[in-house]
Amino acid sequence: MKIQDTLTERKLDFVPPTRPVRLYVCGITPYDTTHLGHARTYVFFDVVRRYLRFKGHQVQYVQNITDIDDPLFERARSLGTSYHSLAQTYIRQYDQDMSALNVLPADDYPRVSASIPEIARMVQLLLERDHAYVRDGRVYFRVASFPGYGNLSHLAPVEMIELGREHGEDPDDPRKENRLDFILWKPSRPDEPSWPSPWGPGRPGWHIECSTFALEHLGNPVDIHGGGDDLIYPHHENEIAQSESVTGATPFARYWMHVGMVRLGGEKMSKSLGNMVFVRDLLGSFTADALRLYVLSHPYRAAMDYEDRALDEWSAVAQRLDQAATEEEIGHPRAEVDRWTTEFMRAMDDDFDIRSAIAALLGLADLQRSSDTALRGAAARELRRLSEVLGLSLG
Numbered sequence: 522m523k524i525q526d527t528l529t530e531r532k533l534d535f536v537p538p539t540r541p542v543r544l545y546v547c548g549i550t551p552y553d554t555t556h557l558g559h560a561r562t563y564v565f566f567d568v569v570r571r572y573l574r575f576k577g578h579q580v581q582y583v584q585n586i587t588d589i590d591d592p593l594f595e596r597a598r599s600l601g602t603s604y605h606s607l608a609q610t611y612i613r614q615y616d617q618d619m620s621a622l623n624v625l626p627a628d629d630y631p632r633v634s635a636s637i638p639e640i641a642r643m644v645q646l647l648l649e650r651d652h653a654y655v656r657d658g659r660v661y662f663r664v665a666s667f668p669g670y671g672n673l674s675h676l677a678p679v680e681m682i683e684l685g686r687e688h689g690e691d692p693d694d695p696r697k698e699n700r701l702d703f704i705l706w707k708p709s710r711p712d713e714p715s716w717p718s719p720w721g722p723g724r725p726g727w728h729i730e731c732s733t734f735a736l737e738h739l740g741n742p743v744d745i746h747g748g749g750d751d752l753i754y755p756h757h758e759n760e761i762a763q764s765e766s767v768t769g770a771t772p773f774a775r776y777w778m779h780v781g782m783v784r785l786g787g788e789k790m791s792k793s794l795g796n797m798v799f800v801r802d803l804l805g806s807f808t809a810d811a812l813r814l815y816v817l818s819h820p821y822r823a824a825m826d827y828e829d830r831a832l833d834e835w836s837a838v839a840q841r842l843d844q845a846a847t848e849e850e851i852g853h854p855r856a857e858v859d860r861w862t863t864e865f866m867r868a869m870d871d872d873f874d875i876r877s878a879i880a881a882l883l884g885l886a887d888l889q890r891s892s893d894t895a896l897r898g899a900a901a902r903e904l905r906r907l908s909e910v911l912g913l914s915l916g
């Protein structure tokens with residue numbers, strides 16, 4: 522199996538570990554309803570996990586929940602509600618939406634609010650190793666102490682400074698030794714939750730949680746680290762800097778996989794732009810199978826533009842597969858069937874070429890035209906088996 526790795530920019534052979542495969546995917550900040558962009562990322566990694574299992578690997582899957590962060594506090598403020606109840610509401614909705622999409626739950630969903638001591642310990646380790654410094658109740662990561670900074674995003678410092686600014690970093694903060702340094706711990710505003718710490722009361726910055734959770738819940742190294750491609754900089758770049766500075770070991774993650782954004786009207790689907798299509802609305806008109814096929818059919822690293830019409834087309838494909846999978850007759854393995862199994866696995870092994878894998882499922886579906894009932898039975902059975910890898914509920 523080959524994986525296109527963001528760090529090396531190469532398609533690498535996946536060398537499985539002798540222990541379970543450690544999969545870490547950055548999760549949600551629960552301040553709004555799940556939109557199609559979230560669905561695309563989490564459905565994709567659901568398929569990565571299912572395929573690893575299909576190939577006989579055990580998988581340990583951790584996905585964090587950022588329930589302490591600025592966007593959540595801002596939304597709670599504007600709604601006049603508590604951040605905690607807002608987070609609870611949207612975590613519940615996310616669980617419902619993922620379950621409706623037939624996404625298998627991760628093994629663990631660590632939350633920031635329940636992990637402050639572990640996160641503070643990580644900050645302390647970075648300070649002890651001189652990778653961080655304290656200024657006015659804030660702790661900053663010292664980017665100059667980490668020579669590999671920028672290797673994941675392949676950006677020049679000036680580009681990182683500007684992109685960081687768009688993601689809420691403050692390069693002009695005069696307390697910083699270097700404009701690229703980022704926050705590990707900061708004081709809370711009066712209406713925000715706050716915890717005591719050796720550096721003053723406050724709360725963690727956004728990036729340190731994922732280093733903490735990956736190392737605590739999975740261990741070093743993580744095998745596959747994933748997320749949306751909007752997380753490459755600064756979030757994942759910072760995660761590498763923090764994690765490798767704490768462990769002293771390289772690499773923190775053996776394979777970095779990133780899923781492209783979903784766009785609407787030419788812009789990334791996002792809360793800030795208000796151009797979102799919600800999963801629960803789509804599930805009122807389309808089946809989970811149709812939605813999964815739609816988001817999975819696009820090359821996963823590329824951005825995709827949302828279109829209603831395309832969903833109609835994928836609904837028709839889902840129906841065709843469903844009808845083809847109903848044949849109950851038990852058939853024996855046949856070369857005509859094996860050919861499509863081989864093609865399905867070839868496609869999946871090629872950095873998750875899911876569009877070609879779907880074409881192989883349609884090849885199996887076409888065998889239902891045969892007058893040979895045993896062949897139809899064997900093809901239907903194989904179609905049901907392979908479609909589970911894509912999380913489809915056929916037959």
Ligand SMILES: [Zn+2]
Pocket residue numbers: 546547548585731756
């Ligand atoms: Zn993360």
